[in-house]
Amino acid sequence: MQPGVITLTTDFGLGGSYVAALKGVLLDLVPGVQMVDVCHTIAPQNILEGGFVLAGVVDVFPKGTIHLAVIDPGVGTDRRLIAVETADQWFVLPDNGLITGVARGRWVKSVWEIASAELRRPVVSATFHGRDILAPAAAHLARGGDPAVLGPHRDHFIRLKNFESNRDERGFVGEVIFRDTFGNLVTNINADLLGEAMPRDWMIEIAGERIDGFVRTYGDRPAGSLVALVGSSGWVEIAITNGDAARHLTAGAGTTVWVRRR
Amino acid sequence: MQPGVITLTTDFGLGGSYVAALKGVLLDLVPGVQMVDVCHTIAPQNILEGGFVLAGVVDVFPKGTIHLAVIDPGVGTDRRLIAVETADQWFVLPDNGLITGVARGRWVKSVWEIASAELRRPVVSATFHGRDILAPAAAHLARGGDPAVLGPHRDHFIRLKNFESNRDERGFVGEVIFRDTFGNLVTNINADLLGEAMPRDWMIEIAGERIDGFVRTYGDRPAGSLVALVGSSGWVEIAITNGDAARHLTAGAGTTVWVRRR
Amino acid sequence: MQPGVITLTTDFGLGGSYVAALKGVLLDLVPGVQMVDVCHTIAPQNILEGGFVLAGVVDVFPKGTIHLAVIDPGVGTDRRLIAVETADQWFVLPDNGLITGVARGRWVKSVWEIASAELRRPVVSATFHGRDILAPAAAHLARGGDPAVLGPHRDHFIRLKNFESNRDERGFVGEVIFRDTFGNLVTNINADLLGEAMPRDWMIEIAGERIDGFVRTYGDRPAGSLVALVGSSGWVEIAITNGDAARHLTAGAGTTVWVRRR
Numbered sequence: 001m002q003p004g005v006i007t008l009t010t011d012f013g014l015g016g017s018y019v020a021a022l023k024g025v026l027l028d029l030v031p032g033v034q035m036v037d038v039c040h041t042i043a044p045q046n047i048l049e050g051g052f053v054l055a056g057v058v059d060v061f062p063k064g065t066i067h068l069a070v071i072d073p074g075v076g077t078d079r080r081l082i083a084v085e086t087a088d089q090w091f092v093l094p095d096n097g098l099i100t101g102v103a104r105g106r107w108v109k110s111v112w113e114i115a116s117a118e119l120r121r122p123v124v125s126a127t128f129h130g131r132d133i134l135a136p137a138a139a140h141l142a143r144g145g146d147p148a149v150l151g152p153h154r155d156h157f158i159r160l161k162n163f164e165s166n167r168d169e170r171g172f173v174g175e176v177i178f179r180d181t182f183g184n185l186v187t188n189i190n191a192d193l194l195g196e197a198m199p200r201d202w203m204i205e206i207a208g209e210r211i212d213g214f215v216r217t218y219g220d221r222p223a224g225s226l227v228a229l230v231g232s233s234g235w236v237e238i239a240i241t242n243g244d245a246a247r248h249l250t251a252g253a254g255t256t257v258w259v260r261r262r
Numbered sequence: 263m264q265p266g267v268i269t270l271t272t273d274f275g276l277g278g279s280y281v282a283a284l285k286g287v288l289l290d291l292v293p294g295v296q297m298v299d300v301c302h303t304i305a306p307q308n309i310l311e312g313g314f315v316l317a318g319v320v321d322v323f324p325k326g327t328i329h330l331a332v333i334d335p336g337v338g339t340d341r342r343l344i345a346v347e348t349a350d351q352w353f354v355l356p357d358n359g360l361i362t363g364v365a366r367g368r369w370v371k372s373v374w375e376i377a378s379a380e381l382r383r384p385v386v387s388a389t390f391h392g393r394d395i396l397a398p399a400a401a402h403l404a405r406g407g408d409p410a411v412l413g414p415h416r417d418h419f420i421r422l423k424n425f426e427s428n429r430d431e432r433g434f435v436g437e438v439i440f441r442d443t444f445g446n447l448v449t450n451i452n453a454d455l456l457g458e459a460m461p462r463d464w465m466i467e468i469a470g471e472r473i474d475g476f477v478r479t480y481g482d483r484p485a486g487s488l489v490a491l492v493g494s495s496g497w498v499e500i501a502i503t504n505g506d507a508a509r510h511l512t513a514g515a516g517t518t519v520w521v522r523r524r
Numbered sequence: 525m526q527p528g529v530i531t532l533t534t535d536f537g538l539g540g541s542y543v544a545a546l547k548g549v550l551l552d553l554v555p556g557v558q559m560v561d562v563c564h565t566i567a568p569q570n571i572l573e574g575g576f577v578l579a580g581v582v583d584v585f586p587k588g589t590i591h592l593a594v595i596d597p598g599v600g601t602d603r604r605l606i607a608v609e610t611a612d613q614w615f616v617l618p619d620n621g622l623i624t625g626v627a628r629g630r631w632v633k634s635v636w637e638i639a640s641a642e643l644r645r646p647v648v649s650a651t652f653h654g655r656d657i658l659a660p661a662a663a664h665l666a667r668g669g670d671p672a673v674l675g676p677h678r679d680h681f682i683r684l685k686n687f688e689s690n691r692d693e694r695g696f697v698g699e700v701i702f703r704d705t706f707g708n709l710v711t712n713i714n715a716d717l718l719g720e721a722m723p724r725d726w727m728i729e730i731a732g733e734r735i736d737g738f739v740r741t742y743g744d745r746p747a748g749s750l751v752a753l754v755g756s757s758g759w760v761e762i763a764i765t766n767g768d769a770a771r772h773l774t775a776g777a778g779t780t781v782w783v784r785r786r
Contacts, residue, residue, distance in 0.1 A: 011705070011706075012704075012705060013704065013705025013706075014538065014563070014564075014565050014705075015563060015565050015566075015577075015702075015703075015704060015705060016563060016577055016580070016702065016704050016705070017562055017563060017577045017578070017580030017581045017757075018580075018704070019561075020531065020560060020561065020562040020563070020580075020581050020584075021580065021581060021584050021756075023560050024560070024581055024584030024585040024586070024589075025584050027529055027558070027560070027585065027586055028584065028585065028586040031586070032558070035560075044705060044706050044707075044768075045706075045766060073742075073743070073766055074743055075741060075742065075743065076740065076741025076742065076743055076744070077741070077743035077744075125755075125756040126740045126741035126753070127741050127742060127753065127755060127756050128756030131584070131756065132756075
């Protein structure tokens, strides 16, 4: 049998051995398991950014993938750890809202609290539950283990409110939720809200600038043009063709964006 | 059978889920395929840097390796996507010059345009052909698929001119093409141009400084010395022993370098 | 048979193809070998930081893991290369002190010099022994090869002195040895020195600030509190709850830290 796939998403950064420690634990428990880094440069303790990035991988990974995500400002306190089953995949993470983007618009099949001491590493540190509790739980699921061994079944998990934009009579008010390497500004306004209206029926406002209508891709306008488009994950995105919109607009996570009918 | 090896080279950066999205698609189509990151911090849309970095891995990877490279400022426009067979390996990338360094001095066995709709993901976004078209094409080749399924055979691809230095009566004029983490400045002057001349027969000039002859390795001079040498990939390189030449010289990609006979 | 696991720790940075070159060599020699990045952003030529990071993975990786570590300011000079067997794992690296943290408190089973020309790549560059000598040596061990093929048995390796803090009549004087992504300051004062004393029996001083006693985890104090704790790898660590201690204290690697009995 092919050993499974486990992805990793953390705010551990690229320095140090924290990410490798997770991988060592996983490899020790599931020899040959395939591990894929999603992202380790989530801003420290930024659950919203982590939740957005994690949501971006659900539609491309194979069924049965286990996603381990550790953005855990409450480590060592009484926050819960959970395993969530959705989209034929598992998500193992703290119950602090990190699952919000993944769960958006998807049927959640089951939620389990990771509470049993059985699977934990022999010594559990107070500051690194990712290594000592979550990684062994992910390994258990990757081996096809029964989720009931993790702990009790739950019917609830925490969702972050600012994952959703607001609607008003003229359209939508949202915010930038992620700035990518190119300086593209991805918002929390999902294309599914725009319905059947034509791309040119909308006007987009951000940081005092107005953009008339959506384009299909960056190259549809000359270099240097400020454009709005629906990005590759389905979210409204502000960009500059061959340029850096974040720098040009002095905008980033949290900047307000309006999408209005003209 | 051992599943193959696919490498990845992009300008996607380390934030976000773009690189992981490529990997999810590859894993879904080729379970167990081994994926190796070459580099994801190519400066945005810098085809020259991407082409140089990609060229650095050809001589070390096993036969049959598939290299997926996505530096694609023209995404969604009418630029071509190609698969190139050389050095017993495959290169899957946009036809924008990214293959230049790999093809330099190597026999190119075949070139195919990636044009068929057959292998693409069901929905092709206008901004992420790496995920929706190139990754499935790379997966097809990794499974040993017939390249003719990708699209028509081609006898041409785009080459970048500034991958080659110029010759004059006294030697060579080139430019810095890559600055590494140590601040070493790698140029586009290849050691194969220097022929049989002795290392001390040359004088190197950069940013107003003269260096007498080539050394064999950094440690051949005391700490702080500005030296020139032939780097580990065969290109002339300017360095400071245990120091940062780029910072010292305020030099980087594009800085002119002369290599002259004394 | 499951192919083994090889980890990689370097100061190569994330730009360029240097890390991928190591991996290409390993994959060519050990098809299917599983490679895990520990860290590639060790400050250039910082053997102390590299040794600390490497030490952080020993306790989590499975028996038989091969660790390849390349922080090698002396490349091409007469410094030795070694393979060290300890904790049922192998460490392949320059003999410049990089093994210090791993060897601390562990029984070293054997040390071999990597001196034989037999395993090297056909052309050995003067500047990249990681690729041309160390990676083939690591591959040899990963294939279960006899270490005696590498070169002669040795009974000595270099240890860095500043891996150990100093003791005085009131406690311990050490220094910050690693700053993580969160701004936590990890010191070279190991918890095993603190013995049976209670957490509140100690006073910690750094950068002109005093901290009364150790906490168990970051969340034990309100956001913004300066705290001392024993980190997840067993070293005394200075942190700010949900904040950045390094920035707040303007402290980093080398900053002096006192741990005193009250």
